[in-house]
Structure formats: C-alpha cells, structure tokens
Amino acid sequence: MKRNKKISILIIYTGGTIGMVHDPLSGSLVPIDFKHITDHVPELGKFGFNLQSVSFDPVKDSSNIDPETWIKMAEIIEKNYNDFDGFVVLHGTDTMAYSASALSFMLENLGKPVIFTGSQLPIGLLRTDGRENLITSIEIAATLEKGLSLVPEVCIYFDNELTRGNRTTKFSAEHFDAFNSPNYPPLAEVGLHLKYNKNLIRYPSPDKKILVHKYFDTNVAILKLFPGINRNLLQAIINTRELRGLIIETFGSGNAPTYKWFIDDLKQFITKGGIIFNVTQCHGGSVEMGLYETSRELLSAGVVSGKDITSEASVTKLMHLLGRCSSKEEVVNCLSRSLAGEIT
Ligand code: ASP
Numbered sequence: 001m002k003r004n005k006k007i008s009i010l011i012i013y014t015g016g017t018i019g020m021v022h023d024p025l026s027g028s029l030v031p032i033d034f035k036h037i038t039d040h041v042p043e044l045g046k047f048g049f050n051l052q053s054v055s056f057d058p059v060k061d062s063s064n065i066d067p068e069t070w071i072k073m074a075e076i077i078e079k080n081y082n083d084f085d086g087f088v089v090l091h092g093t094d095t096m097a098y099s100a101s102a103l104s105f106m107l108e109n110l111g112k113p114v115i116f117t118g119s120q121l122p123i124g125l126l127r128t129d130g131r132e133n134l135i136t137s138i139e140i141a142a143t144l145e146k147g148l149s150l151v152p153e154v155c156i157y158f159d160n161e162l163t164r165g166n167r168t169t170k171f172s173a174e175h176f177d178a179f180n181s182p183n184y185p186p187l188a189e190v191g192l193h194l195k196y197n198k199n200l201i202r203y204p205s206p207d208k209k210i211l212v213h214k215y216f217d218t219n220v221a222i223l224k225l226f227p228g229i230n231r232n233l234l235q236a237i238i239n240t241r242e243l244r245g246l247i248i249e250t251f252g253s254g255n256a257p258t259y260k261w262f263i264d265d266l267k268q269f270i271t272k273g274g275i276i277f278n279v280t281q282c283h284g285g286s287v288e289m290g291l292y293e294t295s296r297e298l299l300s301a302g303v304v305s306g307k308d309i310t311s312e313a314s315v316t317k318l319m320h321l322l323g324r325c326s327s328k329e330e331v332v333n334c335l336s337r338s339l340a341g342e343i344t
Contacts, residue, residue, distance in 0.1 A: 007142045008050040010084040011037065012076055014069065014099075015059030016092025018117070018134070021124025029122055031059045034090075040123060041131055049142055052084075062092025062099070062118075067216035067319065070102040077107065077114060078212045086113040086141030086149060088134070093118045093170055093178055096156060100165025102216075102316040104154040104340040109208040113141045114154045116165060120176055129176045133158060136190055143194075151187055151201055154340070162188035166313040166342035169283070182284035183308040183344065202341050215323030217244060222315060224249040224281060231261050238269040245275045245318045245331075247306070254278045254287030254305065255294035267301045275322075275331055279306035279314045286344070304335050307343040317342065 013019050013034045020029040021040065034053035038045045054076055060069065077087055091099055100116045107114065117137040119130030137157040143150040154165040156179055163181035172178045188196045219242045223234070238246065246269065250256050256278075266276055278287050278298060286308035289299040299305075306314050317339065321331045337343075 006050065007086075007144070008052065008084045009086050009088060009138055009141050010076075010080050011051065011053040011088045011090060011138075012073060013053060013055040013059065013090045014062070014065070014073065014092075015056060016062050016090065016094075016096075016118045017122050018090050018092075018119040018130040019059065020122035029124070031055075032123065041134060043131075043135055044138065047138065047142070049138070051138070060092070062095040065092075065095050065099055067102070067218060070099060070106065070216070071214050073099070074103060074106045074212050074214065077103075078210070081112070081210060084112070085144065086115070088137045088141050089114060089116045090134070091116050091118050093120065093158075097165065097168045097170055097179065097310065097312040098316055100154050100156050100168065101310070101313040101342065102320065104164075104166040104313075104342065105317055105320040106213045107154060108211040108213065108340075109204040110154065110210055111152045111204050111206075112149045113143075113151045114165075115141045115151075115157050115162075116155065117157045120174075120178060129159065136160075136194070140188065140194065148206075150196060150198075152204060153187065153202055155187060160190040161186045162190070164341055166316075166340055167310060169310050169312060171283070183286070183310075184341075213320065213324050216319040217322035218319055219243050219322065220245040220247065220315060220318050222247045222249060222311070225251060225256055229257070229262075231265070234262065234265050238265055238274070243274065244322050245277065247277045247279050247311075247314050247318065248303070249281045249311065250278055250287065250295070250298075252280065252282060253285065253291050253295070254280055254289050254298070255292050256298055258294055258297060263297045263301055266298070266303065270302045273328060275318070275328060275335070276301075276303045277306050277314060277318060277335060278303050279309055279311060284308075304332055306335075309343050313342040
C-alpha cells in the first residue's frame with residue numbers, strides 16, 4: 001500500500017448532518033461550503049492529496065433522496081471517473097444504505113472506490129463523529145495497491161468499519177455505530193491500523209470498462225407481513241395501478257401465511273405479469289423457500305427468493321432491474337443472482 005502525492009479524491013456532498021456547522025449569525029446549523037473543507041477539517045491538508053469537491057444545490061436531507069438523485073450522483077462519478085482515484089460521497093445516514101445499494105447496481109465494472117459516509121453529529125460540533133468518518137473515508141478511497149484501488153466497490157464507512165454498501169443497514173438512530181452488515185463481514189476494520197479483508201473485496205476484470213446504468217422503474221412496493229394481515233390490504237397493494245414488482249417481507253426463513261386467499265392473490269398477480277420477491281424481515285440470515293410448509297406454496301406460486309439480501313438492496317435492485325431489463329424473465333433471472341455482491 002502506498003500513498004502518492006498526486007492522488008486525487010472527489011468529495012461529493014449531497015447533504016445530511018455531516019456537512020453542517022453553526023452559523024455564528026443565526027445560531028442555526030447550515031451546510032459547509034465544501035470548497036473550503038480544509039478550513040473546517042485542517043487535518044485533511046496533511047494527506048497531500050488533490051482534494052476537490054462538488055456540492056448538491058440545494059443539499060438534501062437524505063429522506064428526500066430518490067432515483068433522480070442517484071442518477072445525478074452516478075453522472076458526477078461518470079464525468080469525473082478518469083480524473084480521480086476515488087470518490088467520497090457525503091450523505092445523510094437515514095437513506096445512505098439505499099443510495100449505496102442503488103449506486104452499486106448502477107456502476108457496473110466499477111474499478112475505483114465510492115465510499116459513502118456521514119455522521120450522527122454535524123462536523124461543526126465538538127463531539128462530532130464526522131471528522132473521523134470523513135478522514136478515514138478519504139484515506140480508504142485513496143489507497144492503492146500496485147497502482148490499482150484496493151477497494152473498488154461502493155461501500156459505507158462508518159464508526160471504524162468499512163462495509164459493502166448493498167449489504168449494509170442502518171440500525172441505530174442514536175449510536176455512533178449506526179450501521180451494520182448482518183450477512184457479510186466488513187471489508188475493512190479500523191483501529192490503530194486499517195485492516196483490509198482483501199479476500200472479501202470484489203475486483204472487476206481489468207479489461208472491462210465501467211458501465212453506468214441510469215434507469216429505474218419505481219412501480220414497486222414493499223409489504224411487511226404481520227399476524228392478522230387482511231385481504232383488503234393485500235388486494236389494495238396488488239391492484240395498485242402499474243405495480244410491477246412487490247417485495248414481501250416475510251417471517252424467518254421466508255415464511256408466510258398459508259391462507260388460500262393469500263396464495264391465490266399472489267398467484268394472480270404473478271400470472272398477470274407481476275414479480276414477487278421474498279425478503280426476510282429478520283436482520284440476519286436467509287430466505288429458504290420450501291424449508292417449511294409455510295413457504296412451499298410461495299415457491300410453487302413463482303415467488304422469487306431474495307436469499308440474504310437486505311431490504312434496502314432488494315428495493316433498489318428491483319427498481320434497477322425493472323428499469324434496465326427488457327423482459328420479466330430477465331428481471332427474475334437477475335434477481336436470483338448476485339449483481340454486485342448483494343447476495344451470498
Ligand atoms: N436526517 C438526516 C439525513 O439522513 C440524518 C443524517 O444526516 O444522519 O439526511
């Protein structure tokens with residue numbers, strides 16, 4: 001691993017808590033001008049990198065991030081791809097796992113790091129977690145081995161852990177340790193040293209060029225099952241105009257009620273051309289249709305297994321594939337296999 005003075009990193013500030021400082025005049029939290037980021041985090045100057053930044057205008061609370069914003073992020077990366085060694089995306093934590101998942105599907109054959117980070121406390125506050133998150137994200141984005149990026153993936157760096165973006169979930173609105181990756185170990189762990197788990201990192205074949213996919217179809221829904229779910233609710237959802245894909249968040253290893261109306265309604269939706277994707281409500285583990293009687297009928301109805309995908313990756317993958325593929329068969333086929341390391 002070596003550091004090189006000429007390394008260039010682009011910081012893309014989309015919004016969120018991290019980029020906020022107290023405005024001495026109004027006393028409110030206002031976004032930093034990232035052109036002057038080293039004024040706020042002078043330690044960054046010590047890297048000796050060429051650090052540049054672009055800021056969304058206006059910046060967004062991440063609850064307002066949508067597929068259009070993902071396209072904008074991907075276009076910034078595409079436009080600057082050859083001029084930078086890595087990208088650090090500053091983003092609100094609330095939907096960071098959705099954006100990181102979406103970008104992982106959009107940036108096929110990615111050969112450079114795209115590190116999402118943010119913070120629970122604004123960078124302008126004394127006890128902020130943003131400073132460390134930002135500094136280490138930049139360091140990771142800049143790390144090369146034999147001239148190539150060490151982690152050429154879309155990742156989330158937060159509180160000493162680098163995780164694959166499409167494996168990560170926000171689980172705490174309180175702790176600095178806000179994210180985890182229940183079904184895939186961290187790509188790097190940070191203590192006194194940065195320890196990379198190189199055998200877990202995906203590397204694209206060197207002869208393949210990056211391809212940026214920019215289409216999403218938002219005609220999808222997520223239905224979280226619960227004991228007592230009634231037919232009116234299911235019918236209202238599957239009869240939604242233009243709905244093409246439904247994620248059912250099932251119990252345990254992909255189980256659902258065996259009521260006749262439930263299975264019949266799902267079958268009808270599938271027969272009419274819809275896709276049903278089975279994702280577990282459990283934080284860790286995998287869907288295994290057929291293991292119990294309560295999932296065997298889903299399998300025979302043509303429901304597609306989400307295996308150990310996160311909820312965030314499932315919805316972005318479905319929107320991405322519905323936007324990208326030309327047939328239902330192609331969508332179903334791609335849902336069942338790993339596109340960017342999102343399933344085991
Ligand atoms: N609501 C904020 C956001 O997601 C929280 C944060 O930045 O962490 O944009």
